[in-house]
Amino acid sequence: MPNRPNPFAKTRRDHADETAEDYVEAIADIEIASGSCRVKDLAERMQVSHVTVTRILSRLADGGLVAREPYGPVGLTPRGLEMAAASRTRHEIVVAFLERIGVSNATAEHDAEGMEHHASKETLAAMRRFLSRAEDVRPG
Amino acid sequence: MPNRPNPFAKTRRDHADETAEDYVEAIADIEIASGSCRVKDLAERMQVSHVTVTRILSRLADGGLVAREPYGPVGLTPRGLEMAAASRTRHEIVVAFLERIGVSNATAEHDAEGMEHHASKETLAAMRRFLSRAEDVRPG
DNA sequence: TACACTTTGTAGCATATGCTACATTCCCGA
DNA sequence: TCGGGAATGTAGCATATGCTACAAAGTGTA
Numbered sequence: 001m002p003n004r005p006n007p008f009a010k011t012r013r014d015h016a017d018e019t020a021e022d023y024v025e026a027i028a029d030i031e032i033a034s035g036s037c038r039v040k041d042l043a044e045r046m047q048v049s050h051v052t053v054t055r056i057l058s059r060l061a062d063g064g065l066v067a068r069e070p071y072g073p074v075g076l077t078p079r080g081l082e083m084a085a086a087s088r089t090r091h092e093i094v095v096a097f098l099e100r101i102g103v104s105n106a107t108a109e110h111d112a113e114g115m116e117h118h119a120s121k122e123t124l125a126a127m128r129r130f131l132s133r134a135e136d137v138r139p140g
Numbered sequence: 141m142p143n144r145p146n147p148f149a150k151t152r153r154d155h156a157d158e159t160a161e162d163y164v165e166a167i168a169d170i171e172i173a174s175g176s177c178r179v180k181d182l183a184e185r186m187q188v189s190h191v192t193v194t195r196i197l198s199r200l201a202d203g204g205l206v207a208r209e210p211y212g213p214v215g216l217t218p219r220g221l222e223m224a225a226a227s228r229t230r231h232e233i234v235v236a237f238l239e240r241i242g243v244s245n246a247t248a249e250h251d252a253e254g255m256e257h258h259a260s261k262e263t264l265a266a267m268r269r270f271l272s273r274a275e276d277v278r279p280g
Numbered sequence: 281t282a283c284a285c286t287t288t289g290t291a292g293c294a295t296a297t298g299c300t301a302c303a304t305t306c307c308c309g310a
Numbered sequence: 311t312c313g314g315g316a317a318t319g320t321a322g323c324a325t326a327t328g329c330t331a332c333a334a335a336g337t338g339t340a
Contacts, residue, residue, distance in 0.1 A: 015155075015297085015326060039288060052328060054289065059326085071288055071335060102266040114258025123251045126242040155327090156296060180317060192298060194319065199296085211305055211318055 028084035097127040168224035
């Protein structure tokens with residue numbers, strides 16, 4: 001049987017990776033905010049049941065992004081920290097950009113959450129350029 | 141600063157709706173481009189197997205967005221046409237906006253495909269305003 | 281220590297999307 | 311009219327994410 005593309009590659013690429021980034025970013029945020037991250041914190045943040053969180057964390061742990069023990073807190077591995085930092089930067093660019101064109105903070109946060117996964121390097125670079133230029137002409 | 145809202149659950153919940161919009165928009169595009177839309181056309185466009193297309197079309201037909209007969213072409217109901225028009229407008233706003241801030245057409249089309257589902261009314265309005273203002277100072 | 285409450289894990293089910301393999305139908309040219 | 315290839319449908323499986331219900335472990339307090 002000749003080399004065949006992985007039948008599930010598309011699913012994983014389209015859904016699971018975005019989820020991984022969202023969770024990793026959330027874990028980092030919660031750790032910063034309250035010192036440690038628990039399953040319950042993630043469930044509240046993502047507005048899903050703790051069951052969903054537990055299962056996703058297992059997958060992230062298998063993938064080397066998350067480190068944890070049963071009934072213990074949720075931590076990030078070096079790779080997870082790396083991903084969290086990149087996600088956070090990207091998120092902040094999109095939020096700042098949306099606010100800059102007149103979107104309220106609440107809506108900017110909301111929309112960025114979904115949009116950030118679809119903003120390519122080129123688009124992020126354009127947003128950055130726009131923010132830099134806007135700084136110059138900004139009224140105050 | 142980690143007082144971020146919880147929009148993630150919503151984006152997951154709405155994923156099926158995003159799919160509906162993508163397919164409805166694609167059907168309209170294909171009909172315009174080649175006169176009629178077939179399962180095969182959609183499979184090529186979405187880069188999935190015809191099986192996936194068939195199943196999704198069944199759901200859209202159940203939902204009153206798509207009209208079709210076995211082995212026949214794929215059509216849109218009035219509601220489907222309505223959704224397609226709205227999706228198209230939104231898509232065009234996002235593409236025009238991205239191009240305006242310096243993103244290439246190819247990338248703008250690509251990124252808009254994913255971003256458009258996460259742009260709220262408020263964000264779309266801001267993009268529209270930006271495009272109008274840009275018209276004034278940037279002839280073109 | 282013991283009991284209640286909180287938190288987390290597990291079992292089992294549902295839906296959405298993806299695939300391959302095979303069955304069926306359609307269409308066109310000989 | 312017939313036969314074969316293209317298009318479509320169906321069966322069955324896998325992954326991801328969501329849930330409820332129940333089980334087990336941790337935590338605090340009397």
